[in-house]
Every structure is written in structure tokens, then in C-alpha cells.
Amino acid sequence: MAFVAPQLLGVIILGLVPFLFVIWYSLNEWRPLTGEMEFIGLANYEQLSSDPTFYASVAASLLFGVAILVFNLGIALSLAVLLNQRLRGITTFRTIFFSPVVVSVVAWSVTWGFLLAPNGGINGFLKLVGINGPNWLGDPSTALISVVAVQVFKGVGMNMVLFLAALQSVPEEMLEAAQLDGASRWRSFRSITVPMIAPTILLTSILTTIGSLEVFAPVQLLTGGGPGDSTNVLPFLLFRTAFVSQQFGYASAIGVVLFAIILGLTLLQWFTRRRWVHDEV
């Protein structure tokens, strides 16, 4: 107990206590600039239940989450497989793919804002090959996927490193034995490698889901929640509700609902893990 006390103290003071306060604020109408705070029970949640903007925001968040999960894990695993080789200079490539992880999210987003501009780098490149690129961030049909791409490229390096470590723990003898038995590389990957790294897939899936539902900075910097509500994800809606509309109680209710969604998806992944993760001690 003594060993974990400092960490526990930090979690309680900086995590648990503020969280309990958020739940309390969600039961109030609180406007800090006037100092008014009135207990209104579940009225904020009732208002949420009939707010079309909230539902649009939930939809955007879920779309965002699924897209990031699929692309991040898919690309990270593919990169890990490609980089899981003993070749000269392979470390350089691993470093290159990991480097976006340590770049400031603001600098990353602003730079991508320039690249995705109608006359930016990406459309400039497409023009060279005869393609008129869209207004990536101004078109409702491309804005969300553009922000997803920015976020995926930023974070894929972390999952790549985790998958790389997991791949390197797969016993080579098993893969050699499978090869001797005539199994193709794809069959070996599907039937041996993937089950062996399933715990890591579970870990990255949970962490990526949580992270994807908390994305804020790229939306704030690139799209401002638009066009329309296409990128108006829950963290951004929460921020605008609190600091623009000055409705701290309502924003707290959004925060509590976001927490419930993230917790629900995390628990869903955790309790369904036994169906596909068989390598637990």
C-alpha cells in the first residue's frame, strides 16, 4: 500500500475528485460569470436526450472512433510486419514512422491544415498527375476522413511499436514448423501470429478507442466542428458548450455521457476478449 500511495494520491486528487465534481456540476445549472449555480437534478440529461446537435455529435464521434480504430490498427500492424525484419537501416524506418508520435499535436495539425488547403501541398501534388483535389476540410464528404487521416498518421507509430514488440515475441520455431508443413505466409500469419499477438491487439484496441473518442485539438484547429456538424465530435461540443455558450452544467452532462460511452465500449471489448484472446495467464 505504501508503494502505491503516492500514485494513488495523485489519481485521487487529479482524477477521482474532479470527476466527482463533474458529476455534481452536471446536476446543476452553472454559469461561472454570474456565479449562479442552481441544482436542477437530471434536467441537463433530459435536455440532452432531445438535443439534435448532441445526437449528431455522438454519431460523428462514433464514426470517428471506428474509422481511427480500423485504420490505425490496420496500418500499424502492416507497418510492424514490414519492419519486423533484420535488415540494415531498419531502425531508421522505425524511427521515421514513430516520430509523429512525439511531435506537438498543434504543430502537426497546423501543418496538415496547410497541406489539406484547397491550394495546399496535397492538391498541388494531385494537380501534377492531372487530378483536381477537393476542398478536403471544407467539403462535408471529406472533412471527417481528413481529420481521421491526420489523427491516424499522428498516432500509428505508437501502435506500430507495440505490435513490433509483440511480433518479436512470436516463437520462430512455430512459424518454421508451419512453413515446413506447407502453410503459406498468410496462413501462418492468420493462424499463428495473430492469435499469439491477440493480447497486444486487445490492448491497442482499447487504448485507441479511448483516445479516438477524446480527440479535440485537430478538430479545433482544422475544422472547428464543421462543415455542418460532420466533425463536431463530443469533446469539441463539450468545449464549445462550456466556454462559448457558458453552460458549464450542460457541458458537464455531455462529459459524463462521453465517459459512459468510453467506459461502455471499453468494458464491451474487455468482456468479449475471451472469445478471441486465448493467451491469458
Added chain:
Amino acid sequence: MRALRTKVAVFALTGVIAASLTACSGGNAAQSGPVDLTMALWSSNEAHLALLNQIGDAYVAEHGDEVSSITFEPVTNPDYIAGLTTQIAGGDVPDLAWIPEASGPEFVKEGILYDVSTVLESADGYEVDDILPAALTPWQDDDGSIFGYPFSNSPFALYVNNDLVAAAGQPDVAALSGTPDYTWQTVTDIAAATNAATGAAGLNIPTFTPTNWSTVTMLGTAWGAEPWSEDGTSCGFDSPEMVDYLTWYQDQITRGAIPAVAGNAAPAAFASGDVAFSIAQLSQSGSLDDTFDWTFLPLPSGPEGYHPIVGQAAVSVLERSENKDQAAGFLAYLTNPDNAALLAQFFPPPRESLLNVETLSQAAPKLSPEEIQAAIIDVVPVADVKAQNPALSQFTDKVRAALDPVWSGGDVVEATTTVCEQISPILEG
């Protein structure tokens, strides 16, 4: 042993939570004797702060029995109101604060600002009547109370990059100013031609982003378009005038006169030299030099004539301040005619007596006397403040979401109809 450790852990946890709740509670007891005042502002410009500290020190020297110190605290959050709100929510309430004009009516209505009219009117030599009525009205209620002094009352003007326009073979825009040909249509024709010839941006509004849509809708007054009725209770977005204006604006984007809107990124800066026309206030001139030849002109006319616009910033006392009377006393001193003249070094003043070339040239040393006369002195007395609404913060994001299709070639009628459907219930209260 395990039961004992569990009990210790529970007591420790309870103690931490109790300490946290206690630390978060309560305010300070009212102070007797001289007080320390704080003012929140969004500028961290050293020259601004030096001047304010100079005025503050002079006030403390004269009123040491009431005020022992005045601290000017820049709010470093890029969104000033968000930063100020966070600070106040955390219990750190400044006595005075700069307030942007967009927040003015809402703050007045919500009782966030303290009525300083009695203090201003009774201050020796203050001359409330010297403040332009059009500048002061947004900071008053129906009873004539005064909730802020608009220390910055700055008209929007048209900056012209003469070198770019000439390189595109276009006429001298300054020569058109004051003639019937000086219209938005003429200016955007030149902007489109300049963009086509040079690749530079035609006409932009540097502060425009889809989130900050009011910087575009404000220009609709030249089409007779208003976003809401004068009393702010009925939506004007779906009016024929606003539809005409936004359709015209969309056409300018389509033909390249105005750059396409790309997400939430700010447009190119006029100072870059790659923008032919820029709609901005006096302060933009501070970032310009002799790299290219430029001119500062009044806004052009639209189908419904010439409609000048000003943007404001006010300084107010917060109702939640524990030192309201002392803060109001300092506000009266800070904004009296003598100190208003000092503030005019940086901010266009709302006082009629200070609307002269000599005073305003301090705020804009790079403008010629003719430019100051035409684009500021002649404009300010007849300009309207940007459209405000006491419920703006409640519906601004709904307008943003509904107007987004306008910037990308969508149906303007459908977009404006959606705006009114979304915001009418809020406007009606």
C-alpha cells in the same frame, strides 16, 4: 492486519476528498482599507502594458487610501472569453476586464457587469457627453446605466495592395474611392482579375473563419441585410436581402475573387503581400511596412449604399468583484479625457474631442492624414457597431453549422432557412 490497512486507506481517502472540497469552497472576506485591484485583458503587448501600468501607478499615488495596487493580467488563452471564464470559474475573479463587443449585450443582460454610470457622471471633468452615443449605446441598458467604456472604437476599412493590383493591370482603387464606382462589385471584379493574373488572394477578411461567421454577415448591411431584427428577437437570415448578399458572396468565392474557405484555418495575412484586398481595422496597419505600396480606404458601397461598421472593445467592472466601487473609481480615472488621449496612442477612441488627425496618427503612424480623415474620422460618428445579440453565445454554433454550406457552394436559401429554424426559438426567448 488487512482490516487495519483497509481502514487506514478509507480514512486517508476520505481526508483527501474532504480537504479538496474545502480548498475549493468559499471566497475571501471583504477587505477593509486599501485594496488590490486586478484587470484582465487580452493584450500582452509590452507597450500597452507599460501605458496601463503608468496610468495605474498614477492612480495609486493619488488614491492610496482606497487602492494599494493595480495589476494588469493578460489572459493567455487564445480564446479570451474561454480563458476569462475558466479563471472566474476557478474563483479568481478580476475586478475589471476587457470585454469584446460580441459579448457586451449578453454580459449586460446577464448582470455580469457593474453599472458605473453614477461614478462616471460624478467624476470631475469626465464629460460623459463627449463619448459618441453610437459607441456607448451597446454598453447601456434601457435605463441609461453604463456598463462599460468602449476604449477601442475602431472602424473596418479596406486595405489595398496597390502593387498587386497594378501588376494585374487593374485601375487605381484609391482614385475610385468617393466616386459612384467605388462599390463592392467593382472591388471584387478587380480582386477576381488580380487573382486570375497573379495567383494572389483577391479579397479576404483576416479574422474570418466559419466559427467567426459574423465578420462576413456584418458586410451585408450594404445590401440592407441584418442577421436579426433591431430588438434581436426575430431572425433576419432568411430575408431576401441576406439571401441576395450571401449568394453574391458565394459567387465571389466561386469566381476566385474571395479565397475558398478551407476548414477553420485563418486566411492569409495582408502583410504577406499576397493579398490584394483585406477588410480589417486600424490595428492591422501596425504589421505593415514599406515592402509593398498599400492604401487604407473606407468600405465600398453596396446595393443599399454605404454602411460603415465599427468593432469595439470595452473595459468594465465585473459585478462579482469584491471591490466594485474602488474598481469603478479607477475605471473613471483610466477613461477620463486625459488618459483617453493616452490610450488613443493604441486604440481609436470613442470620444468626439479626440477624433482628430493629431490624436489618431499616434495609433496609426503609418497612415496618411488623408487616410485617417476619410477612413476613420469621417466614418466613426456615422458607423454602426457590428450586429450584437444578448443571446449570441447560445446560438452562434448553430449559425456556424447551418451556414457552412454557403462557403462551399451549397444552397443559400436552404442554409439561411435552416439558420432561422435553428435560432428563432432562442431569439424569441
